[in-house]
Amino acid sequence: MSSRMKNIIVPILAVLLGIIVGTIIMLITGYDAGAAFIALWDGAFGDIYYTGETIRQVTPYILAGLAVGFAFKTGLFNIGVEGQLIVGWLAAVWVGVAFELPKVIHLPLAVLAAAAAGALWAFIPGLLKAKFRVHEVIVTIMMNYIALHVANYIIRTVLSEKSDRTADVFPSASLRSPFLEGLTDYSRLHWGIIVALICVFIMWFILEKTSRGYELKAVGFNQHASEYAGMSVKSNIILSMVISGAFAGLAGAMEGLGTFGYASIRGGFTGVGFDGIAVALLGGNTPIGIILAAILFGSLKVGALNMPLEAGVPNELVDIIIALIVFFVAASYMIRIFIDRIGKKGAK
Amino acid sequence: MDYVIEMLGIRKEFPGIVANDNITLQVKKGEIHALLGENGAGKSTLMNVLFGLYQPEQGEIKVKGKSVKITNPNIANDLGIGMVHQHFMLVDPFTVTENIILGSEITKGGKIDIKTAEKKVSEISEKYGLAVDPRAKIQDISVGMQQRVEILKTLYRGAEILIFDEPTAVLTPQEIHELIQIMKTLIKEGKSIILITHKLKEIMEVCDRVTVIRKGVGIGTVNVSETNPNDLASLMVGREVTFKTEKIEASPKQEVLQIKDLRVKDARGLPAINGLDLTIRSGEIVGIAGVDGNGQTELLEAITGLRKSESGSILLNGKEIRNFSPRKVTESGVGHIPQDRHKHGLVLDFPIGENMVLQTYYQKPYSKGGILNYKEIYKKAKGLIDEFDVRTPSEFTPARALSGGNQQKAIIGREVDRNPDLLIAAQPTRGLDVGAIEFIHKRLIEQRDNGKAVLLLSFELDEVMNVSDRIAVIYEGQIVAIVDPKETTEQELGLLMAGSKRKEAGEKADV
Numbered sequence: 001m002s003s004r005m006k007n008i009i010v011p012i013l014a015v016l017l018g019i020i021v022g023t024i025i026m027l028i029t030g031y032d033a034g035a036a037f038i039a040l041w042d043g044a045f046g047d048i049y050y051t052g053e054t055i056r057q058v059t060p061y062i063l064a065g066l067a068v069g070f071a072f073k074t075g076l077f078n079i080g081v082e083g084q085l086i087v088g089w090l091a092a093v094w095v096g097v098a099f100e101l102p103k104v105i106h107l108p109l110a111v112l113a114a115a116a117a118g119a120l121w122a123f124i125p126g127l128l129k130a131k132f133r134v135h136e137v138i139v140t141i142m143m144n145y146i147a148l149h150v151a152n153y154i155i156r157t158v159l160s161e162k163s164d165r166t167a168d169v170f171p172s173a174s175l176r177s178p179f180l181e182g183l184t185d186y187s188r189l190h191w192g193i194i195v196a197l198i199c200v201f202i203m204w205f206i207l208e209k210t211s212r213g214y215e216l217k218a219v220g221f222n223q224h225a226s227e228y229a230g231m232s233v234k235s236n237i238i239l240s241m242v243i244s245g246a247f248a249g250l251a252g253a254m255e256g257l258g259t260f261g262y263a264s265i266r267g268g269f270t271g272v273g274f275d276g277i278a279v280a281l282l283g284g285n286t287p288i289g290i291i292l293a294a295i296l297f298g299s300l301k302v303g304a305l306n307m308p309l310e311a312g313v314p315n316e317l318v319d320i321i322i323a324l325i326v327f328f329v330a331a332s333y334m335i336r337i338f339i340d341r342i343g344k345k346g347a348k
Numbered sequence: 349m350d351y352v353i354e355m356l357g358i359r360k361e362f363p364g365i366v367a368n369d370n371i372t373l374q375v376k377k378g379e380i381h382a383l384l385g386e387n388g389a390g391k392s393t394l395m396n397v398l399f400g401l402y403q404p405e406q407g408e409i410k411v412k413g414k415s416v417k418i419t420n421p422n423i424a425n426d427l428g429i430g431m432v433h434q435h436f437m438l439v440d441p442f443t444v445t446e447n448i449i450l451g452s453e454i455t456k457g458g459k460i461d462i463k464t465a466e467k468k469v470s471e472i473s474e475k476y477g478l479a480v481d482p483r484a485k486i487q488d489i490s491v492g493m494q495q496r497v498e499i500l501k502t503l504y505r506g507a508e509i510l511i512f513d514e515p516t517a518v519l520t521p522q523e524i525h526e527l528i529q530i531m532k533t534l535i536k537e538g539k540s541i542i543l544i545t546h547k548l549k550e551i552m553e554v555c556d557r558v559t560v561i562r563k564g565v566g567i568g569t570v571n572v573s574e575t576n577p578n579d580l581a582s583l584m585v586g587r588e589v590t591f592k593t594e595k596i597e598a599s600p601k602q603e604v605l606q607i608k609d610l611r612v613k614d615a616r617g618l619p620a621i622n623g624l625d626l627t628i629r630s631g632e633i634v635g636i637a638g639v640d641g642n643g644q645t646e647l648l649e650a651i652t653g654l655r656k657s658e659s660g661s662i663l664l665n666g667k668e669i670r671n672f673s674p675r676k677v678t679e680s681g682v683g684h685i686p687q688d689r690h691k692h693g694l695v696l697d698f699p700i701g702e703n704m705v706l707q708t709y710y711q712k713p714y715s716k717g718g719i720l721n722y723k724e725i726y727k728k729a730k731g732l733i734d735e736f737d738v739r740t741p742s743e744f745t746p747a748r749a750l751s752g753g754n755q756q757k758a759i760i761g762r763e764v765d766r767n768p769d770l771l772i773a774a775q776p777t778r779g780l781d782v783g784a785i786e787f788i789h790k791r792l793i794e795q796r797d798n799g800k801a802v803l804l805l806s807f808e809l810d811e812v813m814n815v816s817d818r819i820a821v822i823y824e825g826q827i828v829a830i831v832d833p834k835e836t837t838e839q840e841l842g843l844l845m846a847g848s849k850r851k852e853a854g855e856k857a858d859v
Contacts, residue, residue, distance in 0.1 A: 151682075209720060211709050211714075211719070211720050212718060213720075214720060217698070218695050218698065218706070222691075222694075224691045225693065228652075228654065228679075229675075229707045230673065230676075254657040
C-alpha cells in the first residue's frame with residue numbers, strides 16, 4: 001500500500017472505530033445510538049447557525065494543529081501549545097483593551113502581539129533544548145502551568161480591578177464580523193478563520209518552498225546528516241519552536257479577539273492546545289490534513305452540545321464517545337502498524 | 349552421500365519480486381559451505397527461510413535426510429541450526445555467561461544457577477578453543493571476543509549447523525585469522541558451517557564448496573579446490589570483473605592537507621588523537637590503516653569540523669581550517685563521503701534528488717532569496733543520477749528505498765561533483781558488492797588523476813593496499829608509519845596496526 005493511501009485510510013478507520021465502539025456503549029447503556037449520531041451531525045451542520053459555530057470552533061483547532069505539526073516536522077514535540085495559546089490570548093486582549101487605534105493598525109497589532117507572546121513562550125523551551133539538551137516535553141508542560149497562573153494574575157491585578165475578567169477589547173481590535181454573524185444566523189463566527197487559513201498557507205510555504213524549510217525538515221528527519229551538511233541544528237530547533245509558538249499564540253488571539261472579546265480567569269486549561277496534538281497527529285502533520293482534522297474536532301465539539309438536547313444522551317456519555325473517537329485517532333499509530341504488518345507479510 | 353541440510357528448489361516471492369527462485373543448497377556434514385552472492389541477491393532471504401522466519405512458496409527442506417517444516421526459529425533451534433548474526437545480539441552490561449543463557453536460564457529454587465552455567469560455558473569454550481572468559485562483561489571485551497560469545501551461544505543451545513552471516517566484516521586481520529582457526533576446530537568436532545559472504549578470499553581460504561546466487565537465482569555449486577577468485581566473481585556478478593584496480597603511477601604535486609601536532613578528545617573527553625602529523629598532496633591517495641578505535645573517526649571529524657580539536661593545526665591549501673564549522677570546511681573545498689551513510693550521508697526520508705543538494709541547497713541556482721528552485725535541484729539530481737549510474741525508479745524516490753550501493757553512489761556523485769580539493773572517503777565500499785566496489789574505486793582514482801587529494805579510510809586491508817598510493821598506519825591517535833603499498837605485506841601492516849613499530853622506524857620523517 002502506498003504511503004499516501006495509508007495516510008488517508010488510517011484516520012478514516014480511526015474515526016469509524018470510534019463510532020463503532022461509541023455505538024456499542026450507547027446500546028449497552030440503553031440509548032438510541034442512531035438518534036445520538038444524528039443529533040451530533042445536526043448539532044454541527046444541521047443548521048446554518050450550527051455551521052457557523054463549527055467553523056468558529058475549527059479556527060483555533062487549525063492553528064493549534066499547525067503549531068504542533070510544525071514543531072513535529074522538525075522532530076520536536078511541543079506539548080506547550082496550550083500555554084502558548086493562553087499567553088497569546090492574554091497579549092491580544094491586553095493590546096485590545098490598552099488603547100484605541102484605527103482598526104487597520106490596532107487589529108494587526110493585537111494579532112501580532114499574540115503571535116509574539118506565543119513565540120516567546122516557545123522560545124524558552126527551544127533555547128533550553130538547543131543549549132542544554134533539556135527535553136522540550138518537560139519544559140513545555142511546566143510552561144503551561146506558568147502561563148495559566150501568570151495570565152490569571154495579570155488579569156486580576158493589571159487588566160482589571162480584582163475582577164474575574166478584563167473589559168471587552170475595543171471594536172478596533174476585534175475580529176468580530178456582523179457580516180459573518182448575519183450570514184450564519186447570528187453565530188459567533190468571526191474573521192479568524194481567514195487568519196487560520198493564511199497560516200495554513202504559511203506553514204506549507206515555509207516547509208515546502210523555502211531553503212529554511214528544507215533545513216527544518218532535514219533537522220527533523222536526521223540531525224546527524226544535517227550537521228554533516230553544515231546546517232545549524234541548534235538554531236533550527238529554536239526557530240522551529242518559535243514559529244510553532246507563534247501559531248499557538250494566534251490560536252489564543254482567535255479566542256481573545258474573536259469568540260470572546262475578552263480574557264477571563266481560568267480554573268484550568270482550555271484544552272484546545274492539547275486537542276491540537278490530536279489534530280496534528282490525525283492530520284499527519286500536513287497542512288491540508290490539519291484542516292480536515294480540525295474540521296472533525298470542531299464539529300465533534302460543537303455537535304456534541306446537541307446530543308443531550310435532541311437525543312437525551314447524558315453529557316457524560318457524550319464526553320466518553322468523543323473521547324473514544326479521539327482515542328482511536330491517537331491510537332492511529334496502532335492501526336498503521338497493523339496495516340504495515342498485513343502489508344509486510346508479502347513485501348520484505 | 350549424506351547431507352546435513354538440504355534446501356531443494358526453494359522459491360520465495362514478495363509482491364513484485366521473486367527473492368529466491370528455485371534455489372538448491374546442499375550442505376554436507378563436516379564441511380564449510382559458502383553462500384556467495386551480491387547484496388540483494390537473496391542470500392539473507394534463503395537463510396531466513398532456513399531459520400523459519402519466512403515460509404517458502406515452493407521447495408523442500410531436509411535436515412539429516414528428513415523432510416521438515418520450519419515455521420519459526422524455535423523449530424530451527426531444536427533441529428540444531430544456529431545463527432551467528434552480523435550485528436551481535438548481546439546485552440552490553442551483562443557478563444558473557446548471562447548473555448549466553450539469556451532465554452534458557454538454568455534455575456535452582458527460583459534463582460539462576462550461574463555457577464553451573466559458567467562451568468558449562470567454560471567447558472564448551474575450551475573444547476572449541478574459544479578462550480572466552482565466562483565472567484567478563486560484554487562491554488569490556490573486544491569485537492572479536494563478542495563474536496565468539498555469539499558462537500558460544502549457538503553451541504550452548506546444541507547447534508550442529510552454524511550459519512555465519514558476514515562474520516569478518518567487523519574484524520581485524522588478526523581476528524579474522526583466529527576466526528578461521530575456530531571454524532576449522534568446529535568442523536573437526538563434527539559441526540557443519542554455512543558461511544554467508546561476498547569476500548572471495550575467505551572462501552578460497554576456508555571453504556570446501558560454494559553455492560552462488562545471482563539475482564535470486566541459484567547459479568550452481570562448485571568445489572573450491574576446482575575454482576579461483578576470478579571465476580567466482582564472474583559467477584556472482586554475471587560478467588568479467590577486474591580485481592587489481594587499474595591505475596597509473598601517482599604524480600603528487602603541491603601539499604593540499606597538512607596536519608601538524610593535532611590533538612583531539614573523544615566523546616568521553618579522553619584523548620583520541622595525540623599529536624598526529626599527516627600530509628596529503630594533490631594527485632595522491634593516502635590510505636589510513638588501523639584497527640577500529642585508534643582515533644580514525646575523531647581524525648575525520650576534526651578535519652571536517654564535526655568535532656572540536658584541542659590544539660595543533662589543519663591547513664588546507666595553506667590556510668588554517670581547524671575548528672571551522674562544517675559548512676565553512678565544505679565551502680573551503682573539502683568533500684566527505686561519511687563512514688555511516690545512513691547516519692550522516694543521507695536524509696533517508698528525503699527524495700534522493702533533494703539529497704543531492706544537501707550541502708548546497710542554499711546556494712544559487714538551487715535557492716534564490718531563500719526560496720528553493722526545485723526545477724534546478726531536480727535537474728542537477730537527474731544529471732548526477734545518470735552520470736553516476738544511481739539505479740532508482742526516479743529522482744523523487746525516497747533515499748531510504750535505494751539499495752546500499754546506489755545510496756553510496758549518490759553520495760559519491762554529490763561529493764565529487766562539488767569538485768573538492770580534498771576528498772575524504774571513509775569506508776566508501778562497506779557492505780557493497782564487487783561491481784559497486786569496482787565503480788567506486790575507479791571514481792576515487794579518477795579524482796586523484798584530476799589532481800585532487802584523496803584521504804581514504806578503510807578497515808579492509810585489501811582496499812587500502814589496492815587503492816592507496818601511500819598508506820599511513822594509525823595507532824593510538826598517531827601516525828606510526830608511512831608505507832608504500834607496493835612494498836608492504838598484510839602481515840607487516842597487521843603488526844604495525846597492532847602497535848609494534850617497524851624496526852627501522854621511529855621514522856616519522858617521511859610524514
